[in-house]
Amino acid sequence: xxxxxxxxxxxxxxxxxxxxxxASFTFFLIHLIPGNPALSKLTSLEMSGVQPRQxxxxxxxxxxxxxxxxxxxxxxxxxxQLLHLNLGKSIMYAGISVSHLLLxxxxxxxxxxxxxxxxxxxxxxxxxxxxxxxxxxxxxxGITLFSTFLHGIPQxxxxxxxxxxxxxxxxxxxYGSPYKASMTPGFTLPFxxxxxxxxxxxxxxxxISSYGGWALTMKSSVVSVLGxxxxxxxxxxxxxxxxxxxxIARNAILPLFTTLTLSIxxxxxxxxxxxxxxxxRGLGYMLxxxxxxxxxxxxxGAFLIITTAVIVANILADFLYTAIDPRxxxx
Amino acid sequence: MGSVAVEPAQASALDRDVACRxxxxxxxxxxDNRELxxxxxVDLDIRQGQITAxxxxxxxxxxxxxxxxxxxxxxxxxxxxxxxxxxxLGEVTAMDSERLRRARGRSLSMVFxxxxxxxxxxxxxxxxxxxxxxSHDMRDPRAVLREAAALAERMSLDADRVLTSYQHQLSGGMxxxxxxxFGLVLKPQVLLLDEPTTALDVLSQSSVLEIVRSxxxxxxxxxxxxxxxxxxxxxxxxxxxxxxxxxxVEEAPTTELIRHPRHPxxxxxxxxxxxxxxxxxxxxxxxxxxxxxxxxxxxxxxxxGRCPHRMEVCETSTPGxxxxxxxxxxxxxxxxxxxxx
Numbered sequence: 184x185x186x187x188x189x190x191x192x193x194x195x196x197x198x199x200x201x202x203x204x205x206a207s208f209t210f211f212l213i214h215l216i217p218g219n220p221a222l223s224k225l226t227s228l229e230m231s232g233v234q235p236r237q238x239x240x241x242x243x244x245x246x247x248x249x250x251x252x253x254x255x256x257x258x259x260x261x262x263x264q265l266l267h268l269n270l271g272k273s274i275m276y277a278g279i280s281v282s283h284l285l286l287x288x289x290x291x292x293x294x295x296x297x298x299x300x301x302x303x304x305x306x307x308x309x310x311x312x313x314x315x316x317x318x319x320x321x322x323x324x325g326i327t328l329f330s331t332f333l334h335g336i337p338q339x340x341x342x343x344x345x346x347x348x349x350x351x352x353x354x355x356x357x358y359g360s361p362y363k364a365s366m367t368p369g370f371t372l373p374f375x376x377x378x379x380x381x382x383x384x385x386x387x388x389x390x391i392s393s394y395g396g397w398a399l400t401m402k403s404s405v406v407s408v409l410g411x412x413x414x415x416x417x418x419x420x421x422x423x424x425x426x427x428x429x430x431i432a433r434n435a436i437l438p439l440f441t442t443l444t445l446s447i448x449x450x451x452x453x454x455x456x457x458x459x460x461x462x463x464r465g466l467g468y469m470l471x472x473x474x475x476x477x478x479x480x481x482x483x484g485a486f487l488i489i490t491t492a493v494i495v496a497n498i499l500a501d502f503l504y505t506a507i508d509p510r511x512x513x514x
Numbered sequence: 515m516g517s518v519a520v521e522p523a524q525a526s527a528l529d530r531d532v533a534c535r536x537x538x539x540x541x542x543x544x545x546d547n548r549e550l551x552x553x554x555x556v557d558l559d560i561r562q563g564q565i566t567a568x569x570x571x572x573x574x575x576x577x578x579x580x581x582x583x584x585x586x587x588x589x590x591x592x593x594x595x596x597x598x599x600x601x602x603l604g605e606v607t608a609m610d611s612e613r614l615r616r617a618r619g620r621s622l623s624m625v626f627x628x629x630x631x632x633x634x635x636x637x638x639x640x641x642x643x644x645x646x647x648x649s650h651d652m653r654d655p656r657a658v659l660r661e662a663a664a665l666a667e668r669m670s671l672d673a674d675r676v677l678t679s680y681q682h683q684l685s686g687g688m689x690x691x692x693x694x695x696f697g698l699v700l701k702p703q704v705l706l707l708d709e710p711t712t713a714l715d716v717l718s719q720s721s722v723l724e725i726v727r728s729x730x731x732x733x734x735x736x737x738x739x740x741x742x743x744x745x746x747x748x749x750x751x752x753x754x755x756x757x758x759x760x761x762x763v764e765e766a767p768t769t770e771l772i773r774h775p776r777h778p779x780x781x782x783x784x785x786x787x788x789x790x791x792x793x794x795x796x797x798x799x800x801x802x803x804x805x806x807x808x809x810x811x812x813x814x815x816x817x818x819g820r821c822p823h824r825m826e827v828c829e830t831s832t833p834g835x836x837x838x839x840x841x842x843x844x845x846x847x848x849x850x851x852x853x854x855x
Contacts (some may be wrong), residue, residue, distance in 0.1 A: 416632035419586055420696060421619035423649040430634045437636075509636060509680045 187505075194501065198494040203262070205490040209483040210261050213246075214254070220479050222250035224274075245480055247271045270487070271480035275473070281484040284469065289488060291361050292458065292465035295382050296450045299389025304443065306390060307397020308436060314398060315405035326398070334395025338453040342388040342460040349384060356384050361463060381463075388457050389450055400442060404435040433507065440504045447496040451489050466492075532601065533704060533736040534560040534583065539596035541578050541587055541760075543807065550807040552578040552591065553760045557835075560704075562601070563734040565727075567751035567768070569741055569783070571804045575760040576740045577627060580708045583738065584622055585614055602703050620650045623702040627709040627740075630689045632696070633681040639692055640677035643699065650700060658699055665695045669725050687718040694722065698729060705730070708740045723750055744787055748772060756780050759805055759816035766843035776838070776845040776852045779817050815848065823849040 213220065221242055228238035243249050247264040248257035264271070270281035310326055317323030333341075350358040362368070362377045408414060408431050417427050454467030462468070466485055473481035505511060536558040542549040553575045560566050570576045581587045583598055585606040599605045603617050618624075626632050634642055643662050647655035663673035669691045676684065676692060684692065690713065697705055707726065711719040727750055730737050739751060747754055747768065754771045756764040756779065764777040775781045779800075788797040802820040810816055818828040825848060833846045836853070845852060 412626065412631040413634050415588075416626055417634070419584060419618055419624050419626070420646055421615045421617065421649055422645055423615075426645050426649060430636075433636050434634070507636070510682050 187502075191498075191502070194498045198491075198498060201494055202487065202491055206262065206265055206483075206487055207258070209486050210258055213479050213483060216479070219250060220477065221246045221248070225250055245272045245274060247480070265487075270484040273473075273481045274478040275476040275481070276478075281480050284481060285466070285484050285488050288464060288466045288469045289492070291463065292451070292454050292467060293492065294361075294378075295385045295457075295463070295465065296389065296447075296454055298382060298386045299393075300443070300446065300450055302386060303390040303394040304397055304439075307394040308401050308439070310394065310398035311401020312405055312432070312435075314402040315409070318402070318406065327402070330395035330398040332395075333391055334393075334399070336392055338388060338392040339456040339460070341392040342385075342457045345384050345388050345391075346460050357381050358462060361465075385457050385461050385463050388461075389453060392453075393446065393450070396442070396446075397439065400439055401435060404438050405431065408435045437504075437508055440500060440507075444497050444500040444504075447500065448493045451493055529559075531562050532559045533562040534558075534601070534738075535597075535599045536560075536583070537597050537599075539579075539582060539598065540594045541575070541582050541591055542594045544590040544592075545808070548808070549594070551594070551760055551810070552807060553582065554810075556596070556760075556762055558755060558762060558765070560736060560738055561753060562736055564752040565730060565737040565739055565750050566753045566755060567739045567741060567747040568755045568757055569744065569747055570757035571742060573759075573804050573806065574757045576742070576757055577708055578760075579757065580624065580706050580738070580740050583706055584618055584624060585609065586618070600704065616650065619646060619702075620700050621702055622704045622706065623697045623700065624706040624708060625693050625697040625710045627712060630686050630693070630713055631681075632693050633689065635681050637680070638677070639679055639681070639684075643677070643696070646696065646700065652700070661701075662695050662699045665698055665729075666691070668729075669694070669722075687714055687722075690714055690718070690722060691725075694726065701733070702735075704736045704738070706738045706740070709742070710739070711746065719746075726750070744772075744783060756783070759810045761816050762846070763817065764843075764845040766838075766841070766845075770841065770843050774838075774843075776836075776843070777817075777847050778821050778823055778849065778852070780845075782820075815846075821849075823851060825849065 224245065225238055225242045228241060229235055233241070239249055243260075246261075247269065248260040250257070252260075268282060270285070273279050273281050273284055276284060307330075310330060314323045314326050314330075317326075336344075346358065349356045357380065361381050362374060368374060411434070414427070414431060417430055422430075451466075454465060455471055456467070457463070458465045458468035459471050466489060470482065470485040470489070472478075473485060536556055539553055539556040539558075540551055541553040542551045544550075556579065568576055568579060578587065578591065582593055583606075585593065585598065587593055593607055596607070597605055598607045600622070603621055606614065606617065606622070609617065633639065637645075640659060640662075643659055644655050647658035652658055659677065663677060666673040666676050671688060671691055676688065681689060690710070694710065697707075710726070711722055714722060723746065726737075729735065739746070741747060751768045754764075754766060754768050755762055756771075756777065758779050764771065764775070764780045766776075771780065772784060775784050782798075782800040785798050786800055788794045800820065805811070805816070805819060811818070813832060814830055815821070815828040815833050818824045821828065827848050831848070833848045835844050835846050837844050838853075
């Protein structure tokens with residue numbers, strides 16, 4: 184395990200480079216938007232009679248750079264602010280810093296996305312094992328068909344369907360906000376209960392639309408592991424069924440971790456739809472509101488934070504993989 | 515002794531020098547809704563404390579026989595008829611799955627053809643030895659590790675290194691030896707070796723065989739050696755069973771069989787071995803291919819398609835077992851020439 188620390192440092196370094204790349208990308212994206220929002224903001228401030236100096240300060244506070252300076256200076260100013268964790272100020276929530284807004288929204292998305300991934304992964308793996316074991320019978324075929332069907336429905340449609348059926352037609356589950364508005368946040372049982380109750384539908388939307396993929400992958404993985412020589416060997420050595428199932432499960436889950444890494448990004452992307460549909464105030468919701476209200480600093484910040492979350496999740500998944508597969512540990 | 519109760523009726527049914535008796539064993543595989551037999555009416559006595567070799571070409575049913583001896587034939591195959599009875603365990607073909615599990619790996623152990631891949635790639639060798647010990651309810655799993663370490667040293671492996679290694683950190687020859695350690699560590703009564711050295715180079719092969727031989731002698735271990743290599747048979751086995759197309763065609767003590775083969779197939783096998791001295795071109799390979807599972811004739815002699823002494827009777831009647839007088843040399847052939855050396 185000696186190689187772990189240098190590897191972690193390498194991965195973190197790579198992650199930072201990627202974050203900077205995405206930051207640069209969003210910077211130039213904002214510049215490519217027709218009409219140059221920063222410049223038009225400056226002009227409109229000056230037109231409304233604000234002192235030029237005052238107007239410049241204000242635009243600089245919002246965007247992190249001044250629009251009439253040379254592009255590379257603007258870019259350096261933006262990156263410099265970023266390194267100080269200053270993401271500028273929101274336009275629609277006038278005067279509130281973007282990082283503050285994002286930090287308020289981030290936990291909700293991380294919470295629902297993580298829960299969604301865990302639920303879909305666990306359910307998918309169990310379903311996959313069932314399909315593999317009962318693959319010659321109608322029971323297995325039934326689960327396969329069902330999983331394939333659900334897998335084909337996009338998250339967006341699934342979320343709409345759940346919201347329509349379970350909050351409107353049969354109002355079983357609450358709609359909107361992560362917890363009951365009348366409650367004071369705290370580490371109390373009713374509050375946590377309310378959190379979970381409010382999160383059920385978004386989490387279900389993530390899970391239902393992606394567990395089928397896990398189930399089908401797990402099935403083929405289990406079937407291929409069952410054909411491996413060491414499984415026959417463990418049977419002929421009279422290992423207890425419990426130990427044999429452990430051998431099968433660990434070997435079969437392994438290939439799924441690669442896909443897990445990819446799915447993290449996909450899930451965060453899905454939060455844009457799901458949070459909007461359930462009016463759940465997380466990052467995805469923030470991103471779509473920022474976009475519709477042309478709140479560029481907030482938009483850029485949301486991009487950046489989603490990127491960071493995906494990169495961090497990838498690094499975590501990578502190390503998890505190393506922990507369970509000795510073959511990829513560097514000697 | 516194994517944890518499985520000995521049934522006195524069956525135990526006394528076997529002669530004192532017979533460790534395992536196979537009677538009328540027929541194993542079929544279901545292919546396209548047809549039941550094809552890979553083994554047919556196999557009768558066999560495996561002698562206590564001896565090495566019995568089973569020799570045959572690929573497709574002769576050798577590996578199926580090894581699995582059937584542990585009642586481990588898996589779908590689409592099944593044991594369609596016959597019994598396999600061990601002196602110390604009783605009839606394995608009649609055991610429920612839990613008794614069978616307890617017998618496997620403990621009393622009956624097997625070293626696989628694919629022994630190189632017989633380990634779980636995700637855990638260390640030592641941990642898997644502990645899994646084995648726990649599965650068979652050993653009182654002191656650590657003692658199993660010590661025994662394994664002793665066996666490893668004996669096979670000139672660095673015990674500490676091997677027990678703390680993962681499969682991928684070991685070479686092919688080392689894995690094969692580890693496979694043999696798994697086979698021997700719980701001190702089984704019967705050891706089945708299914709082509710234990712196929713994947714090894716000649717040097718590792720002979721050193722592995724030497725170790726097996728010395729441990730077998732020391733423990734008086736009843737051993738069944740499945741192989742296609744007449745050289746290995748000559749070096750190790752006390753008795754030889756020749757299998758062709760799922761039938762036993764000849765059975766004799768090793769020296770007797772090599773000096774006086776009776777069945778035309780055995781004669782051909784021995785003639786195919788190149789001599790160390792003399793003209794190598796004297797070695798004559800056996801022409802043709804063994805029949806595929808679907809093409810094995812159900813009546814008559816299974817070898818007739820390749821037999822130089824083929825007669826009309828071979829088409830219609832399955833040859834019975836003839837015994838060479840005053841010996842335990844048996845063969846199944848119609849040809850009168852088989853009776854003479």
